[in-house]
Amino acid sequence: MSEEESPRVAIGISFGNSYSSIAHTTPEGKAEVIANEEGDRQIPSILSYVEGEEFQGTQAKAQLVRNSKNTVAYFRDFIGQNFKSIDPTPCHQSAHPIEHENTIAFKIKDTEAEEENIVSISEITTRHIKKLVASASDFLGKPVTAAVVTVPTNFSDVQKHALKQAAEAAGVEILQFIAEPVAAVLAYDARSTAEIKDKVIVVADLGGTRSDVAVIASRGGMYSILATAHDYDFSGSHLDTVLVDHFAKEFLKKHKSASDPRLNARSLAKLKLESEAVKKALSLGASANFSVESLSDGLDFTATVNRSRYDLLASKVFAGFTRLVLGAVGKADLDPLDIAEIVLAGGTSHTPKIATALQNAFPESTSVLAPATSVTALNPSELAARGAAIQASLVAEFETEDVEQSTHPVVTVTPHLATAIGVLCLSSNESQARFSLLVDRATPVPVRRTKVFPTPREGGDVLVRLVEAVAEIKITAPAPRTKNRDEQDVDGEEESESEESEEEEEHRELVWRPTKTIAEAAVRGVKKGGRVEVQVNVGAGLECSLLVREVGGKGGVRGEVRGR
Amino acid sequence: MATGVKELPLPVLPDSWTAEKDFKAIGTLSDPVQRNIEPVGPHFLAHARRKRHKRTFSEDDR
Numbered sequence A: 001m002s003e004e005e006s007p008r009v010a011i012g013i014s015f016g017n018s019y020s021s022i023a024h025t026t027p028e029g030k031a032e033v034i035a036n037e038e039g040d041r042q043i044p045s046i047l048s049y050v051e052g053e054e055f056q057g058t059q060a061k062a063q064l065v066r067n068s069k070n071t072v073a074y075f076r077d078f079i080g081q082n083f084k085s086i087d088p089t090p091c092h093q094s095a096h097p098i099e100h101e102n103t104i105a106f107k108i109k110d111t112e113a114e115e116e117n118i119v120s121i122s123e124i125t126t127r128h129i130k131k132l133v134a135s136a137s138d139f140l141g142k143p144v145t146a147a148v149v150t151v152p153t154n155f156s157d158v159q160k161h162a163l164k165q166a167a168e169a170a171g172v173e174i175l176q177f178i179a180e181p182v183a184a185v186l187a188y189d190a191r192s193t194a195e196i197k198d199k200v201i202v203v204a205d206l207g208g209t210r211s212d213v214a215v216i217a218s219r220g221g222m223y224s225i226l227a228t229a230h231d232y233d234f235s236g237s238h239l240d241t242v243l244v245d246h247f248a249k250e251f252l253k254k255h256k257s258a259s260d261p262r263l264n265a266r267s268l269a270k271l272k273l274e275s276e277a278v279k280k281a282l283s284l285g286a287s288a289n290f291s292v293e294s295l296s297d298g299l300d301f302t303a304t305v306n307r308s309r310y311d312l313l314a315s316k317v318f319a320g321f322t323r324l325v326l327g328a329v330g331k332a333d334l335d336p337l338d339i340a341e342i343v344l345a346g347g348t349s350h351t352p353k354i355a356t357a358l359q360n361a362f363p364e365s366t367s368v369l370a371p372a373t374s375v376t377a378l379n380p381s382e383l384a385a386r387g388a389a390i391q392a393s394l395v396a397e398f399e400t401e402d403v404e405q406s407t408h409p410v411v412t413v414t415p416h417l418a419t420a421i422g423v424l425c426l427s428s429n430e431s432q433a434r435f436s437l438l439v440d441r442a443t444p445v446p447v448r449r450t451k452v453f454p455t456p457r458e459g460g461d462v463l464v465r466l467v468e469a470v471a472e473i474k475i476t477a478p479a480p481r482t483k484n485r486d487e488q489d490v491d492g493e494e495e496s497e498s499e500e501s502e503e504e505e506e507h508r509e510l511v512w513r514p515t516k517t518i519a520e521a522a523v524r525g526v527k528k529g530g531r532v533e534v535q536v537n538v539g540a541g542l543e544c545s546l547l548v549r550e551v552g553g554k555g556g557v558r559g560e561v562r563g564r
Numbered sequence B: 001m002a003t004g005v006k007e008l009p010l011p012v013l014p015d016s017w018t019a020e021k022d023f024k025a026i027g028t029l030s031d032p033v034q035r036n037i038e039p040v041g042p043h044f045l046a047h048a049r050r051k052r053h054k055r056t057f058s059e060d061d062r
């Protein structure tokens, strides 16, 4: 049909429970988040109806104070679910989800008429997507027809299907769903300065109503998820609550006979909105002002909070984030030393203390990519949308069927190496062999890797021994302190803890232990100062070929090892 | 993917070492683990292309 003839206009959409973002790629291939008509790049995922008029985003969010019953918020996770399996808690201060014909709906006044209508979750989603896409079309000056949309790693196929249909009803073809943490990694890897290296990355996506962690093996620019963790008890809204409680108490301290603003719906809504704004301001400045007119009993209230106070008040929530990340690393059977990078994504990741706490919980070799800990960090609120836009630009020209085929398990489910492969080299003291990595574990096959090695001083004949090896943690006890050991023993542990703990800490490092020899090859007559190139090629059946040759020399030795 | 990082040298071949065509297969690689590669990014698309057309890396290089 002629449908295929007009080219698609595809964008990236990040659709969260709290905020949504739309992004496109520029003609130069750079991903960019689009601001809507109100100038927002983080658009609250909220719809509100006032006398039949529909509002979205920041305007709709403001309606939580006066018109909460006709304001629908925090609904993304309800898509494709049945009523019994959802947690409606985030909707306490807005339209409540109800059970309706095997699905979830909201009872709202969305027309000028007096009576309320039952609007299904898929209809709400359609309306939200319509607005997002209209903003993008407006910006691009042409109608957007397709999108890549990010979803959490635990979004089910049923949920994806429901979301796809809701988008279709909005006139948007969802080309592909991609996992939120993978989109974040892609946003980083697509930068022109990025070099593609094998590494394990942890993505901590700290949002408004949930926090999600994924441990991802990045191998030659391909991503495999090793473990995930999800949490609904530590998230941005819990930080809001910390400030809500703080300011409510301060208010009551000042106005002893006033009623608690947390007990009145409208006061609580104001308190929440302003606390969120204060929280965001504290990510940038050392202090922030809280100011609400007629907070409770007609009394205005202003107050100031500084960052150190906030960090203290919120320390339990911050500790929860660190625990969640460490837990996910453990779930992947890895050690913090295995983690090269922590990508902090989601709005809550702007919080400086969360980033520095993670940096302290991980070794120095782990870089924490967040505004507070890295000058090159990207905006955590934009990562998912940017990644989706990049993927959209990659697949926009594909036939729908081609995208479906490429994302099918037949193509994506792949054998991965269980154990790292490398060659044995001489260490500096020449009596011990040292493993040099060629292909790391968790690398999908087929894979080909090449590395160049120096040879012993006089050249001559050298041995290439291909081995498997496992990484282990070597713990070195702290050097015993020389002065006054006896005295120290008497005082016991207390002293060693209160003193400079840095010095007392054991030293942990990753070391390779070769476990199995796979093959050996000789390179003969290498000239003095010559170098040897080693190439391994592992096939889909784990058959492996080894090619070794002197750099610049001719021939070389090639051999095959059978597969499994 | 040749890297320029400073590597340790390869060991000298022991005098007693011999093999036909200077190569010895000694063991096989350990059993793999089946995992899902995320269908995202330019490198995955190259992988999918190789897999669907049953091509090797060197065929892909051409």
Ligand SMILES: Nc1ncnc2c1ncn2[C@@H]1O[C@H](COP(=O)(O)OP(=O)(O)OP(=O)(O)O)[C@@H](O)[C@H]1O
Pocket: A015, A016, A017, A018, A019, A020, A042, A206, A207, A208, A209, A210, A211, A235, A236, A237, A276, A279, A280, A281, A283, A345, A346, A347, A348, A349, A350, A351, A381
């Ligand atoms: N600069 C900032 N400093 C601190 N917190 C921020 C900042 N910007 C946004 N946030 C918080 O981040 C949270 C929203 O995160 P995000 O934009 O990732 O939403 P989301 O993915 O829709 O969330 P979820 O689906 O978990 O509800 C909110 O709690 C918001 O207050």
Ligand SMILES: [Mg+2]
Pocket: A016, A017, A205, A206, A207, A208, A346
């Ligand atoms: Mg999110």
